[in-house]
Amino acid sequence: MGVKKERILKRDWESFLEDFNRDNRFKATVIKLKDEMLEENWGRPFIGINYDPNERVAKIYLGMPQPDEPIKMVYEVKVPRAFWQIVDSDDTTKILGIQIQPKPGDPMVYITFEDIDPEEVKTKWLQEMAYAIYLKRGMEHGRDQEDWFNAESIVEEAVGNFS
Numbered sequence: 001m002g003v004k005k006e007r008i009l010k011r012d013w014e015s016f017l018e019d020f021n022r023d024n025r026f027k028a029t030v031i032k033l034k035d036e037m038l039e040e041n042w043g044r045p046f047i048g049i050n051y052d053p054n055e056r057v058a059k060i061y062l063g064m065p066q067p068d069e070p071i072k073m074v075y076e077v078k079v080p081r082a083f084w085q086i087v088d089s090d091d092t093t094k095i096l097g098i099q100i101q102p103k104p105g106d107p108m109v110y111i112t113f114e115d116i117d118p119e120e121v122k123t124k125w126l127q128e129m130a131y132a133i134y135l136k137r138g139m140e141h142g143r144d145q146e147d148w149f150n151a152e153s154i155v156e157e158a159v160g161n162f163s
Helices: 010-024 118-136 144-162
Strands: 003-008 029-033 046-052 057-063 071-078 082-088 091-101 109-113
Touching: 003 010, 003 091, 010 046, 010 082, 010 091, 029 071, 046 109, 046 144, 057 144, 071 144, 118 144
Parallel strands: none
Antiparallel strands: 003 082, 029 109, 046 057, 057 071, 082 091, 091 109
């Protein structure tokens, strides 16, 4: 499998990111700045990239196991110059990630995904969230289903608000 980069035209950024976010939601994420991996976020569920043309900022959001902050902005690229879609050169419909070219002097940002089923990543996130809810309410036993349903509700609401 080879890798190919395709530049996304600026006029298409909004629709591209909308599709990219939808198609890659809950994938286990790897974020690199130039050659440095943001290890504290490795494997977290991908939620999306939000580009604000007025502020000229692209913000990267991942899922976190905190009931009060289930989605966290983990990195922002100020004044992005270009978005590059990284695809499999043998199958250009298979998106492997994205590269964000920042303003001169800032590190290149690479977002790729681990080869793990997104449903597995989402389930792990829900487990972590339910456990965090259990801890937050004082570790009272016998309410595990309630914790799970609350975790599902928190995740669904947070992701729905992001879309």
